[in-house]
Amino acid sequence: MNATITDREFSLFQQLVYQRAGISLSPAKKILLVGRLSKRLAHYGFDSFTDYYRLLTSGTQPEEVQQFVDLITTNETYFYREPLHFDFLRDKILRDWPRGAPFRIWSGACSSGEEPYTMAMVLAEHLSRSQWEVFASDISRTVLARAAAGLYPLERTEGIPPGFLRKYCLKGVRSQQGKLLVAPELRERVRFAHLNLTERIAGVGLFDVIFLRNVMIYFDADTKRKVVENMLPSLKPDGYFIVGHSESLTGLTDRLVPLRPTIYRKPA
Ligand SMILES: C[S@@+](CC[C@H](N)C(=O)[O-])C[C@H]1O[C@@H](n2cnc3c(N)ncnc32)[C@H](O)[C@@H]1O
Numbered sequence: 001m002n003a004t005i006t007d008r009e010f011s012l013f014q015q016l017v018y019q020r021a022g023i024s025l026s027p028a029k030k031i032l033l034v035g036r037l038s039k040r041l042a043h044y045g046f047d048s049f050t051d052y053y054r055l056l057t058s059g060t061q062p063e064e065v066q067q068f069v070d071l072i073t074t075n076e077t078y079f080y081r082e083p084l085h086f087d088f089l090r091d092k093i094l095r096d097w098p099r100g101a102p103f104r105i106w107s108g109a110c111s112s113g114e115e116p117y118t119m120a121m122v123l124a125e126h127l128s129r130s131q132w133e134v135f136a137s138d139i140s141r142t143v144l145a146r147a148a149a150g151l152y153p154l155e156r157t158e159g160i161p162p163g164f165l166r167k168y169c170l171k172g173v174r175s176q177q178g179k180l181l182v183a184p185e186l187r188e189r190v191r192f193a194h195l196n197l198t199e200r201i202a203g204v205g206l207f208d209v210i211f212l213r214n215v216m217i218y219f220d221a222d223t224k225r226k227v228v229e230n231m232l233p234s235l236k237p238d239g240y241f242i243v244g245h246s247e248s249l250t251g252l253t254d255r256l257v258p259l260r261p262t263i264y265r266k267p268a
Pocket of ligand 1: 020021022023073074075076077078081108109110111112115137138139140143195196197198212213214215218244
């Protein structure tokens, strides 16, 4: 049976999640929080959330804090999610990309890798092999490990067009039966990194395109503003910034020009 959480305990956890990941948990998320953390309480034999909170804030358990963040994040994603963005990448950005010019793209909250590998398939189709690079980051180490493996259950790969499946994916055999492995020539051009977007970002280089999709929905306006400010120095002039279909940058920055809903461009 799950431990119960008091209003005071929930409010402490709300503050902790906000501090550590910038995520705003509404009171409606109480049951979700209890469900996701109960295993950790059971693991330590705690019967109150206060005990777990004390452990997390003791300053001695950075790995447990990471596990906590991993459990709190929502990582839903799939291949070819919101296909209009990949059509825009292909038809508007890559079509006239100068021959041989390097192209770098960042998947800012990449979850288990479906978004960056979709980018990789589109790029591999249009650019020469050593010309492009995908950088993908997330705050959750659990999803990053899955992303780096590049191995997915077949039923999770439905969004991949059949031609790309044949060209860029390998069907698992024997122990990997029922799974699909992203081809090594794509995986070697996708680099994964652990990054908290609410903190200062350094050493990632400059990008022609940034995707920041379906993560700002978890942030309040201050955090959204901070995250966009943190990422924008890494976008090249003329570069594109793309957010999820239920997200918008209106009122968050005046350093990007809206081109169409969810797609923005940095002035030259
Ligand atoms: C719903 S997924 C979106 C995945 C993908 N971009 C897509 O649209 O399918 C949101 C991801 O944001 C990550 N995330 C949440 N807060 C974050 C933060 N402060 N810094 C970096 N990543 C964060 C979560 O770990 C999660 O994997």
